[in-house]
Amino acid sequence: MAVRIVSAVAVLWLVAACRQSGSEGPAPAAGATRGELPLKYAAQPTSAGITEGNLMSRLYVFADDSMQGRAAGTIGNVKGTDYIAAQARQIGLRPSGDGGTYFQTIPLVRRQFDASLAAAVDGAPLTPWRDFAIRDQGPGAPADVHATAVYGGTLGRDSSALIAPDRTVGKVVVFTAAPPDQWPGAFSRAGVTSRYAGAAALMVTRLDDIPQGLLDVFKTGSSLTLKPDVPASSSVAAVPAYLYVTTAVATRIFHGSPDALSIGATGGMVTLRASVEDRPTPYPARNVIGILPGSDPTLAGEFVVIGAHNDHIGMIDHPVDHDSVLVFNRIARREGVEGPPDSITPAIAAAYAAARDSVRRLRSPRPDSVNNGADDDGTGSVALLEIAQALAAAHPRPKRSILFIWHTGEELGTLGSDWFTDHPTVARDSLVTELNIDMIGRGDSADLPGGGPRYLEVIGARRLSTELGDSVESVNKRQPMPFAFNYQFDADGDPHQYYCRSDHWEYARYGIPIAFFSTGGHPDYHQITDEPQLIDYAHYARVVRYVRDLAVAVANMSHRPVVDHAKPRDPHAACVQ
Ligand SMILES: [Zn+2]
Structure with a gap:
């Protein structure tokens, strides 16, 4: 009985998904929502407001197949970071990378036997x-x-x-x-x-x-x-x-x-x-860094950092049928948890075959090899551009400066944020808080248990500063539709170890208060099916507006968030959640 339900749900879901567009082609018109076929296709100019249409226009570019999965050290990551830097220039951010550019190149090497x-x-x-x-x-x-x-x-x-x-x-x-x-x-x-x-x-x-x-x-x-x-x-x-x-x-x-x-x-x-040699990667791996100067002459020397990661996991070697993967993951890989092969029971295999065949009746196989990373972390990367564009047009601007950083090499073990925090391009002590966003475009009930329009995971907000944790809560309460925060993954010893697994940790290890936001795992996590047509743009836009409001609140505080918890004694010691 249970399996039949799973199968029926999957088939219905798939029929809905298949009516949507692929990630190819220009961005759909603003206003198209998840589950609907966008009727008009037109690249829309973005505006200073944080809108679903703006987010969609940018995400369809950033997560396009032409970005080749944006893996650090590959041409795809260079294309992705070129796009971000061009947008940052258009928005008017001040470059804060190497030598007056937006880029901070990290010394990424491949260890290889000589x-x-x-x-x-x-x-x-x-x-x-x-x-x-x-x-x-x-x-x-x-x-x-x-x-x-x-x-x-x-x-x-x-x-x-x-x-x-x-x-x-x-x-x-x-x-x-x-x-x-x-x-x-x-x-x-x-x-x-x-x-x-x-x-x-x-x-x-x-x-x-x-x-x-x-x-x-x-x-x-x-x-x-x-x-x-x-x-x-x-x-x-x-x-x-x-x-x-x-x-x-x-x-x-x-x-x-x-x-x-x-x-x-x-x-x-x-x-x-x-013996092993360190060989540079064929293409550079680059953090992108831009600053929106603060409006208060005294506080402008301090920075609220908003971070995301510009890299993803690249391409797979042999193209596979997109729809089969989509079906399989919904039946056997909920929440992005990869089960060992022996967890594929005969019932799951049968449900998969039935759902796949139902898709086959709709259309023939479509080979796909690009891990688009629309949610991971296309949503975070595009959110930073949206927030930057909105705040650049704000009157007055936030009092403290906002440092936007798109880290590279997160997927390789937070390498870009590791490098930036060891070699910051502004004084490390001037970084008052880091707000990290990674995967903020999904989070509905089909993606994970407890999901829904108010779902948002919060990690680490009180681990260094109670005051920052209080701001995270109070700014949320003032939202038109406040989130129901899920703090489950912030618990000490949580097996997911999210506190240690994304870029925010690299700031926290230096005693910089952090808060990490995510709409959580889903079946398309690190799969060729993480594509922009599966993003919930309404939910996503609300997360982005919230993070913008939180950044402004922290930037306008009379004093930097007080660190009232012990910071790590050695910033180079292993992270413990
Ligand atoms: Zn990520």
């Missing part, structure tokens, strides 16, 4: 990426290994049948691997690495099973980080190198098939040279 990567067994060389593949274990992994091999057992079966960790110290431990379908999470790379932390290297005989596409990812390196300001500290904990090898290599190491070995059997001498 050309000297080599390994050998008893002096006989192995061919990288054919005989062995190596994973980046971070700065604690050794660049050089020269050690005896020892057989560790078969990963994926009974963990008590593996070699004891104290027998592996300083050794190269070779593990055979059970077939992939018998490979439980307990034998993840991280799990094995921490169990055998004292070993020099870990080798797993899985290379024959690893598809070429995945090998290419290992080879080009997948971790994008900030180039460190200072050389990696010696306090980084040592971890073993981690390699996948072919069964043939294991046979060479032990002079015989590894299947016949007993645990603890000693093999030959393994050498490894694996």
